[in-house]
Amino acid sequence: MESLLTYLVLGALMFCIGIFGLLQQNSLIGMLIATELILNGAGMNFMAFGMFLTPDPTVGQVFTLFIMGVAAAEAAIALSIIITIYRRFKEIRVDGISELKG
Amino acid sequence: MTTIADFIPPILVAQGAFWLMVVLTLAGAVLAVIPSKIVHNVLGLALAMFGVTGIYLYLGSQFVAMMQLLIYVGAICVTYIFAIMLSPPLELDLPKPSLLKAATALIVSVIAFIAMIQMILTARWAPLAAPSRDWTTKTLGQELLTRYFLVFELISLLLAVAIIGAILIAGLGRERE
Numbered sequence A: 001m002e003s004l005l006t007y008l009v010l011g012a013l014m015f016c017i018g019i020f021g022l023l024q025q026n027s028l029i030g031m032l033i034a035t036e037l038i039l040n041g042a043g044m045n046f047m048a049f050g051m052f053l054t055p056d057p058t059v060g061q062v063f064t065l066f067i068m069g070v071a072a073a074e075a076a077i078a079l080s081i082i083i084t085i086y087r088r089f090k091e092i093r094v095d096g097i098s099e100l101k102g
Numbered sequence B: 001m002t003t004i005a006d007f008i009p010p011i012l013v014a015q016g017a018f019w020l021m022v023v024l025t026l027a028g029a030v031l032a033v034i035p036s037k038i039v040h041n042v043l044g045l046a047l048a049m050f051g052v053t054g055i056y057l058y059l060g061s062q063f064v065a066m067m068q069l070l071i072y073v074g075a076i077c078v079t080y081i082f083a084i085m086l087s088p089p090l091e092l093d094l095p096k097p098s099l100l101k102a103a104t105a106l107i108v109s110v111i112a113f114i115a116m117i118q119m120i121l122t123a124r125w126a127p128l129a130a131p132s133r134d135w136t137t138k139t140l141g142q143e144l145l146t147r148y149f150l151v152f153e154l155i156s157l158l159l160a161v162a163i164i165g166a167i168l169i170a171g172l173g174r175e176r177e
Helices: A004-024 A028-052 A058-089 B010-033 B038-058 B062-086 B099-122 B137-146 B149-176
Strands: none
Touching: A004 A028, A004 B010, A004 B038, A004 B099, A028 A058, A028 B010, A028 B038, A028 B062, A058 B062, A058 B137, A058 B149, B010 B038, B038 B062, B062 B137, B137 B149
């Protein structure tokens, strides 16, 4: 519980579950949810490094806070884009939206 | 008065709570990607974020843990739920992803995981002799408003622009229709 490796492995697990979801999901919102998992895996690594490795204790926390801010902005923008796409194509499956495909 | 601490040593309780949080996080993460009903995915995400909150508490930072709870469980998951409920078709059951796609995704993510574990185990980490525990909210607030002030303001600006942009994108789409 007090070792760096536990947190790093947990972060890697979340990251890889996120990658799996991103590749396997068929809906845009599902992919967005998987992206949040990936961001959180990265944030957990920053917190663990901040606690165990850096002499300055605030760097990791500040970085995690900024990751959260960026994730919130990304969620707002992506959701509005998805809703717009749905209005236009009547479709949220990734395979259905292929108008720009060459 | 007898408490639970009389029967179980506190260190054991702490360990148990930590592993419970780990299990919650992983279960939530799996729940967030496997089911094909989107509402279940969002609930899984909320569970995973709750678990991560507990882990951050174990990492010693109450402030980041509370922010995690507020931003992810309180804001992002609720936004997803609103988006799903406000546009009825989004809660349709999607067809199960094809087996081939799932198998490919599984292979890619397992390879990525093995590579990461390999890297974690072989890297020579140099842990501090005495890790600093000066993680108080006061220190964090002072740093945020002095050393990281520019980034702090930039994030605020980014959030404002993102919210206005989201409203514009969703609103303009409706007008054009």
